[in-house]
Amino acid sequence: MNPEDALLNYLYPRxxxxxxxxxxxxxxxxxxxxxSLTDDNFTRPxxxxxxxxxxxxLTPERLQxxxxxxxxxxxxxxxNLAAEEFYFPKALCFERKxxxxxxxxxxxxxxxxxxxxxxxxxxxxxxxxxxTRWFVDICGSLIRRLxxxxxxxxxxxxxxxxxxxxxxxxxxxxPLPQTRDNNPDRLSQGMEEWMxxxxxxxxxxxxxxxxEVFAWPLERQARFxxxxxxxxxxxxxxxxxTPEWEWARExxxxxxxxxxxxxxxxxxxxxxLPEIEKRATAKRSFPSGxxxxxxxxxxxxxxxxxxxxxLTRLRSPIPETDIDRLYALLKRLYxxxxxxxxxxxxxxxxxxxxxxxxxERFPVAKIGWRKENMNRLLEPEKFGxx
Numbered sequence: 001m002n003p004e005d006a007l008l009n010y011l012y013p014r015x016x017x018x019x020x021x022x023x024x025x026x027x028x029x030x031x032x033x034x035x036s037l038t039d040d041n042f043t044r045p046x047x048x049x050x051x052x053x054x055x056x057x058l059t060p061e062r063l064q065x066x067x068x069x070x071x072x073x074x075x076x077x078x079x080n081l082a083a084e085e086f087y088f089p090k091a092l093c094f095e096r097k098x099x100x101x102x103x104x105x106x107x108x109x110x111x112x113x114x115x116x117x118x119x120x121x122x123x124x125x126x127x128x129x130x131x132t133r134w135f136v137d138i139c140g141s142l143i144r145r146l147x148x149x150x151x152x153x154x155x156x157x158x159x160x161x162x163x164x165x166x167x168x169x170x171x172x173x174x175p176l177p178q179t180r181d182n183n184p185d186r187l188s189q190g191m192e193e194w195m196x197x198x199x200x201x202x203x204x205x206x207x208x209x210x211x212e213v214f215a216w217p218l219e220r221q222a223r224f225x226x227x228x229x230x231x232x233x234x235x236x237x238x239x240x241x242t243p244e245w246e247w248a249r250e251x252x253x254x255x256x257x258x259x260x261x262x263x264x265x266x267x268x269x270x271x272x273l274p275e276i277e278k279r280a281t282a283k284r285s286f287p288s289g290x291x292x293x294x295x296x297x298x299x300x301x302x303x304x305x306x307x308x309x310x311l312t313r314l315r316s317p318i319p320e321t322d323i324d325r326l327y328a329l330l331k332r333l334y335x336x337x338x339x340x341x342x343x344x345x346x347x348x349x350x351x352x353x354x355x356x357x358x359x360e361r362f363p364v365a366k367i368g369w370r371k372e373n374m375n376r377l378l379e380p381e382k383f384g385x386x
Contacts, residue, residue: 057083140178163191221264282336
């Protein structure tokens, strides 16, 4: 018996025993299995507990106040709507035998020929965390066995969808494939949509939207995204929108951000920069309008705060002239800030965008957080500023 089968055979009867707590509840419509991360290694999850969704606890008032909106509708699959909670006993991975089986399983997986050593020093969202995915695979096998051996049918009188979620701040889409693939007959569709924060209909509409936009010339794509983003932000502040955003909304878009898979993604910065330059100032402003221009500049700059792996999705590099232009803006804002007692956040937003877009050239700089240094660059020399 290999370590994977040994761990499965250890966990399965204990999981069944735990679920028997709810035997006879005929109004259950879903169960979330909760994974948590161990104290000694944040990449290794363990079974923590389960959340039981019951129709008897699903009042309209509770759905309205605690349900998350997915596709414009409050989702009945929101974990916060759970009527019953159960925390698994420590025998599920945490006691000595369970822990030793878990560690043996991880050691065995790392010994296999297809194992690639993990990259270090990156945020958990930005890397393929092997141990997390391996354990999610184990839980997927547990879900499949609960369905195939009739345990759920015997306990609750009908098939019940089981989903997985993390109690920690981890990407909830990591267990999506195992939730989808191990529940029969699309039983877990509502859970999957909660995990994706989109309905499958929304995803299909978005794919059709992208196919249409991606067929345009690159310069037109870039101009469209720039104007649609401005229109979306303006509308949310109660100001006039743009024709581009009106069209995108008609196509089913509820928000607008940069699509880094677009063939025109490398041109986005150049198209948005003129709008940023018109609005950017180092000085804090408090106009009577509902959407100050400096805040508009900040919002546009925030579109370029990106995880490092986004740059690898670009089909062409961002033109160096656009990076130089953004750097010129930083130098102007830094010069303006020297004479001001209180400055706005646009300087900080610009520095962060440069760091995310070109980390080799613009290393992380310290930003002041004390009131007297708020939004000031404390290490301007790292950006070549004097």
